[in-house]
Amino acid sequence: MDLILPDFGLLFWTALVFVLLLFVITKFIWKPILSMVNEREQKIAESLELAERTKEEMKSLQAENENILKQARAERDGMLKDARDVAAKMVEDAKTGAKTESEKILAAARQSIESEKAAAVAELKTQVASFALEIAEKVIRGELSSDDKQKMLAEKLAGDINMN
């Protein structure tokens, strides 16, 4: 029967020990442990969130990088094309420049040749004229060496004039 009857002495000690235990371990055990566990859980939750956020950021960063890369590639292509164009134009320009220059030189050469030629022709003309004068002088001298001959010439000249 006394198995199921409470005993005052044991009740007293149980109450004393349990109440003391409750207060001591609440203050010195549960509060620090629970606060540590909470702190750690918060830390973990924050870290997870941060990781998630970083992942998102990485994703957007990657997309951005891709964009920048694409842009850079396009820019590079543009620049290359420009450079090629410029080079082609330069070559073209150089070609046309050279052509006009050579043409100019040719024209100048032709002109100088022409003028040289004219000068030579003029010289030749004066030379020939002087030669002709000399020959004419000599011929005239021969013609005018006797009276007969002078008469004949005069007649002939007169005859030429008449015919004109």
Added chain:
Amino acid sequence: MPLKIVHILALLMSFSLSFSGTVYAGETKEEFNVGEMIMHHIKDAHEWHLWGPEHGGTSIYLPVILVDGTSKVFSSKHFYHGKEVSFELSKDEKGHYMEGVGPAKGYALFHEKIYKLKNGQMIIKDGHAENAKPLDLSITKNVAFMFMSVLLLLVILFSSVKFYKKNGAVAPKGIAKFVEPLVVFVRDDIAKENIDAHKYKKYTPYLLTIFFFILVCNLLGSIPLIGANLTGNITVTMFLALCTLLITLFSSNKNYWKHIYATPGVPMALLPIMIPIEFIGIFTKPFALMIRLFANITAGHIIILALISIIFINKSAAWGALSVPMALFISVLELLVAFLQAYLFTMLSALFIGAAVEEAHH
């Protein structure tokens, strides 16, 4: 290796049996009384009986503290080594009590209870003593066991706290690795689960304390030689259930009482029946807590002792081949029960508290 453990276990278990009037009891050669031995073991005592016969065996005599006008403190040896007085219980049955000597003079120990002698005599009618009892605040076996368990619990808990103090909020190591999951379990699966989200924090320390107290006492209690039947003692379970009842009543809100005195959705005509039922329900819940823990732990002790007793009833060690494996099986089962009962007590306490602080939301 397992065989060795079985041997040690069996040896220890046989030590923890308190053979009252055992086969070894010398000349008297009384029949081995299983019932008496088991009852003696699961009840409280003023000595810590280790091994050997009841009288003359090896015991630790615990201090007796009596408040009877003045307070008296002396060793229980003065009872156990006192004068044994026999009396006629019935025609062919004899009872006996121990009359105290020395500082215990004037008192007698009868069925582990201390009585005041009246004119130097015990007055026993139908096996019940009618003498007055002094206020007995002795450090009994259960009290000593409780001190030991609480001390062990404090050592475990303080060393886990030390870990956090030293390392900060990092993943636990060592003893904290064992304590923390239990703490988190009680907080998340017991407190948070049963009590409103913004109120559970207030009750978590209490729930943790009863959980660890019951768990440690259950586990230590199932160790032979050092284990006492503390959580299988009605006084202890009554006190714990009383704590839960008081916390429930003191934290109860209007909604809780409304559910008792005017259960929503119940027709007025039924209220005269419902109100007494609900009112009794306030007390039956902690009463069930008290009985459940007491019965489970006591039953575990009884089964193990009964199985071991098979050997002594048959007076042959060969029966150990049967009784030891069975007792081992039950011991392992008791490990589960130790956790389960600690969990159940805490969980139901949380449930009752949760019902008392719940806000009306339906």
